[in-house]
Amino acid sequence: VDVKRYKVLNLEKKKYHHGDLPGQLIEAVRQLIERDGPDDFKVADAARLAGVSTAAPYRHFANRADLVRHVVIAAMGRMKEGMAQAASSHRAGDPGRVIALGRSYVEFASQEPGMFQVMFSGTSEHVHDPELKALGDETLKVVQLVVAEHLGIEIDAHEARLRAYALWCFVHGHSFLHIDSKLPEQFTDEIEDELLRLVGDAILPERT
Amino acid sequence: VDVKRYKVLNLEKKKYHHGDLPGQLIEAVRQLIERDGPDDFKVADAARLAGVSTAAPYRHFANRADLVRHVVIAAMGRMKEGMAQAASSHRAGDPGRVIALGRSYVEFASQEPGMFQVMFSGTSEHVHDPELKALGDETLKVVQLVVAEHLGIEIDAHEARLRAYALWCFVHGHSFLHIDSKLPEQFTDEIEDELLRLVGDAILPERT
């Protein structure tokens, strides 16, 4: 793999002290995960991409897993941010709101497929990290809130939770199938739209 | 990891020639994938588990990836089998049929979580294998057929395909979230039932 083709992130005149190496390593890993696949990036590549020696990362991260953890936290933040924004760009009653929320999720997954897999890769270590769990829960909360408002019921109502989870499953599954290019042939953007609307409507029926 | 705790698969009196080493290696890998995680099994462990030397597998499989490929093919077959059986255990009009189909999918995922991940692990090599793709398509066909019959329309109708895919997304997503133990707290079997019925009904409305 030709790393040299990637421009070194640290563009300014090469200083001995780096400025924000942790941040740039995280960004480097983000890029490498997309380039090489969920778990195939090399710490050394990340270092090179950030323009430092292969030993430098260990001044800031205990080990590879620790680095990944920080990368995932950053990604979760981005995702939650995107969803919160989608939700806040529609009024509470707006039927397009749920669609926008779902689309935001799917979009994240297709823009950062590698990262998406890292975030939801089952038996991976970081599943039980409390910080990550908290972030995940907050994101789910966003969905639950939107659903509850749509249905005009309490956020903690059984119905709200159930339907929110159903929607989550759907976008999650679609995201994965999309990433794995397991979707049926001729799956155009229009069909995706139709799909989102169909499911949104089915699970959160229009209030009349 | 203590391999010795696992009984060697080849129980009969140790013969030099093995009988069905390829099959037993595939079975060994299946077990190891569940034990060690989607991509963490060692070829050497599989060999030990089958009671042969570490070099033996290479008499039957070109390399590790080739072995995995065969393992996945077998798993896909199992999955398809399970779904076909679920479908055939209900009459065409039965509204419980779709539920049974979905449950079969989710059940597979929770019984073989590691394998499920290997089968649907995104950027992994075997995605573009024609034999695997064919198997996957056949499985999707099962779902499409059931959906089409439920709706009383042609299997290739746009509506049938769309709703079949929507259901697929749902069970797929739920399976993954389940595996990643990302499901909301207190998610009992009863709630799962309720969920399946809710979604089934929403996407394939009862004909009245």
Added chain:
DNA sequence: TGTACATCAGTGAACGCGCGTTCACTGATGTAC
């Protein structure tokens, strides 16, 4: 039915390489006085 031989399916040991991580070091920066 017995022997010669090709072939197949194993073995045990070692090889090799990729890559995470450590080590002894050095250059830069901040603070005390």
Added chain:
DNA sequence: TGTACATCAGTGAACGCGCGTTCACTGATGTAC
């Protein structure tokens, strides 16, 4: 304001280990005659 010193953030090289894979081999099996 200048110098001494602690501390921090880098470097380049090497280490070490896990594991897939190969190698030269040997034991078992099937077939020809």
